[in-house]
Structures are given as structure tokens and as C-alpha cells.
Amino acid sequence: MSSDEMGSSAGVEVDRMAGAVPEPGSVKSDPILVADRVRRSFGGLTAVDVRRLEVQRGTITALIGPNGAGKSTLFNLLTGFDRVDQGDWTFQGSKINGKPGHKVARAGMVRTFQLTKALTRMSVLDNMLLGAQGQFGERMAGSFLRNVWGRQERANTVRALELLERFKLIDKREDMAGSLSGGQRKLLEMARALMTDPAMIMLDEPMAGVNPALVQSLLGHITSLRDEGKTVLFVEHDMDVIMGISDWIVVLAQGQVIAEGTPSDIRSNKQVIDAYLGAQDVDEVGSADE
Numbered sequence: 001m002s003s004d005e006m007g008s009s010a011g012v013e014v015d016r017m018a019g020a021v022p023e024p025g026s027v028k029s030d031p032i033l034v035a036d037r038v039r040r041s042f043g044g045l046t047a048v049d050v051r052r053l054e055v056q057r058g059t060i061t062a063l064i065g066p067n068g069a070g071k072s073t074l075f076n077l078l079t080g081f082d083r084v085d086q087g088d089w090t091f092q093g094s095k096i097n098g099k100p101g102h103k104v105a106r107a108g109m110v111r112t113f114q115l116t117k118a119l120t121r122m123s124v125l126d127n128m129l130l131g132a133q134g135q136f137g138e139r140m141a142g143s144f145l146r147n148v149w150g151r152q153e154r155a156n157t158v159r160a161l162e163l164l165e166r167f168k169l170i171d172k173r174e175d176m177a178g179s180l181s182g183g184q185r186k187l188l189e190m191a192r193a194l195m196t197d198p199a200m201i202m203l204d205e206p207m208a209g210v211n212p213a214l215v216q217s218l219l220g221h222i223t224s225l226r227d228e229g230k231t232v233l234f235v236e237h238d239m240d241v242i243m244g245i246s247d248w249i250v251v252l253a254q255g256q257v258i259a260e261g262t263p264s265d266i267r268s269n270k271q272v273i274d275a276y277l278g279a280q281d282v283d284e285v286g287s288a289d290e
């Protein structure tokens with residue numbers, strides 16, 4: 001078995017994928033998320049048309065593909081932030097399609113959100129407390145601030161401070177979120193998503209706009225989440241990051257899953273090279289890994 005198929009945790013080699021076959025729709029031994037025939041069109045354009053997708057529990061799974069492949073749309077659909085035309089999916093064995101984002105979050109599946117304008121004008125700590133409400137949109141920010149201190153927020157504040165400590169943002173807790181650097185914003189987005197202690201966290205481009213100095217720190221946080229038993233599904237464009245930390249990679253092109261596999265499977269998959277990676281990128285990925 002290749003090193004890509006094996007993960008190392010506290011010196012013990014673990015086969016997290018339990019021999020899953022590298023093919024689209026691949027069956028997993030312990031899937032936390034199972035999606036069937038998920039379709040979403042915008043006018044005449046089919047943005048997502050996924051026949052079957054299973055995400056193995058306790059892994060880092062990357063969702064990759066060219067621009068416009070449907071990655072963000074699939075994220076939005078699965079987490080209740082967009083409506084499917086058709087499709088079913090279960091999370092931890094329970095059907096969650098059709099549920100709004102905050103209910104999906106309560107079920108244990110949380111996605112990160114980029115800091116919108118309203119959120120940048122709130123303090124780092126208030127951003128965290130907002131995360132305790134589960135999934136949220138910008139329009140909830142105003143009502144949240146009016147209500148938050150009237151309710152039992154003590155436990156949430158304790159959790160928020162613990163997470164800010166862990167993500168090295170504790171000294172910034174009173175600062176406006178908008179004053180954070182690109183990397184610190186990503187740390188805040190991740191910390192905020194953890195407020196509800198989800199079983200699965202979905203990260204939307206966790207490395208975008210991050211200074212190289214913070215990349216290692218972010219990677220460390222992502223792998224520790226997995227090593228604590230959480231499932232991580234992330235969309236990312238940085239191939240070194242994807243190949244470096246993923247247990248499994250799902251490749252989308254034109255809304256469909258065209259390949260799945262370990263980093264080494266994907267790196268040598270001709271269809272993926274043609275549709276996405278390009279020979280040059282594969283060489284770069286190979287050398288960056290060595």
C-alpha cells in the first residue's frame with residue numbers, strides 16, 4: 001500500500017480509506033455522507049449532476065476540479081444553502097436534503113463562510129459567538145447582536161475563548177474581524193465553524209489568500225481535526241496542499257464526478273490530467289511531493 005493510502009497518527013499507520021476502490025461513486029466502508037443523483041441547473045446549464053458520492057468518516061477528502069466545475073454549488077446544496085432540482089443525501093444515516101443550513105449544522109455538518117462585510121465589522125469574539133448559532137447568513141448578524149447577551153451565552157463564550165486560544169487568535173478577540181490578515185481570517189472561519197462541535201467540517205478554499213508562513217499552521221489545524229475524529233471535506237485549488245494532506249480526492253468536471261482516489265491514484269489518472277491537471281501540473285505536483 002502506498003504512503004498516500006496510509007495515514008500516520010501518533011506513529012501508528014492507519015488505512016483510513018479501508019481499501020476503497022478508486023472510481024467515481026466509490027463505495028466507502030464507513031461513509032458519514034452519502035449523496036445520490038444530486039442535480040442543480042441554472043437555466044440551461046447543469047452545474048451539478050452527481051450520481052453517487054460517499055465521504056468516508058474520519059478522513060480529509062478534497063473536492064477538486066477546474067473553474068466552474070460545480071464545487072461551490074455542490075457545497076451549497078449539501079449544506080442547505082441552495083435548493084436541488086433533484087437528489088437525496090444522508091448524513092450520519094439521516095436524510096438531510098431539503099433542510100435549511102442551520103438544521104444541517106445542528107445535525108453536525110458545518111461549512112466555513114468567508115467573512116462578509118457585516119462580519120468584518122464585528123469583533124473576532126462576536127464572530128465566534130455567531131458561529132454558535134450554527135449556520136448563518138449576513139442578515140442574521142444584526143439580530144444576533146441585539147439578542148446574544150440576553151441569552152445563555154456563558155458556555156458559548158468559554159468555548160469561543162478556548163477555540164481562539166487553540167487557533168492563536170486569543171489576543172485578537174476584541175479586534176474587528178476586518179483587521180485580521182488573510183491567514184488569520186481563514187483561522188477565524190475554521191474556529192467559528194467549530195463552535196457547534198460538528199462531526200464534519202467543510203472548508204471552502206482554506207488556503208486562498210494565505211501568506212506562506214501561515215499555510216503550515218492551517219495544514220496542521222486541518223490534520224488535527226481529522227486526527228481527533230472529525231471528517232473534513234474541502235475545496236481547494238492549491239495542488240501541493242491537496243496532494244499533501246488528502247486521504248482521498250474527488251474530481252468534479254462539468255458537474256460530474258469524473259474520478260476518485262488517493263493522491264497517487266489521481267496524479268496518474270489520465271482523464272483527470274486531460275480534464276484538469278495538465279501534464280505540466282502533474283510534474284510540478286510530483287516534484288513538490290518528493
Ligand SMILES: Nc1ncnc2c1ncn2[C@@H]1O[C@H](COP(=O)(O)OP(=O)(O)OP(=O)(O)O)[C@@H](O)[C@H]1O
Binds near residue numbers: 042046066068069071
Ligand atoms: N447562482 C447562479 N446562477 C447562475 N449560474 C450559476 C450560479 N451559481 C453557479 N453558477 C454556474 O454554475 C457552474 C458551476 O459553478 P461553481 O461556482 O459551483 O463552480 P466551482 O467549481 O466552484 O468554480 P470555481 O473553482 O471557479 O469556484 C458555473 O458555470 C457557474 O457559472
